[in-house]
Amino acid sequence: MHANDASMPGGAAGGAAVVAHPAWIRLVLPFLGLGAGLLVKGAAQWVISLPWAPFQGPLELLESLPEPGATIGAGVLGAVGGLVLVFLIDHDALTVEVRTDRVGLARRGRTHGHARQDVEGVFMDGRGLTGKRLVLLGGDGGELERLPCDLKEARVAEAFRVNGWPWLEADPYAGEFRRWVDGLPELPPAANALLRARREALEKDAEGDDADELRRELAGLGVVVRDEKERQYFRLLPGTGGTGGTGG
Known part of the structure; x- marks a missing residue:
């Protein structure tokens, strides 16, 4: 986001x-959600008349509700959606001080x-x-x-x-990164196991805490890792090296 x-x-x-x-984004999004909910309510009958339109079931349910409850409900749902979006932004956003x-x-x-x-x-x-x-x-x-x-x-x-x-x-070290392939002997014995676990963590949540925690564990072994197009790339710090095998 x-x-x-x-x-x-x-x-x-x-x-x-x-x-x-900025703080204003937390105030604007609920109002935008409110407006979007009212817009959906206003256009619901027209959308239902289109044979190819999606979400016809929920829109028909919305239209079947008595007024003014239907309009109020659509607005409230839109505002709640805006608040959820605010929460997601606050949760994932980085603040630098x-x-x-x-x-x-x-x-x-x-x-x-x-x-x-x-x-x-x-x-x-x-x-x-x-x-x-x-x-x-x-x-x-x-x-x-x-x-x-x-x-x-x-x-x-x-x-x-x-x-x-x-x-x-x-990045002054950009040229030192290599694509990781499981089982590389030049990596420390435990690094391949950590990279395998991190690959699975990235598949579940590319920006999640598990992947970041595993990156920090790799750093402790002298292995720097970055991601590009769902692939892991690594470089070794001076004095770091494997003894053969895949680790694990």
């Missing part, structure tokens, strides 16, 4: 720079914080509204964070830059 983001200026004299979805000495990343009720001294660089990876990831690189070249981010890249970059963080235009 995507909506324009709101930001607050920061910097050494201005406190934190915060980038998040950057200070000169620390960054906080909040998503799905969890907040991850990192000190400035532990971060080598920050960049946005991926394309499209649902494919972008905010990435924080550690001093060893590993990834401290790789989180879904549909905020405007320019505003996120500004929040980091104004607070003196190293914003990168691209």
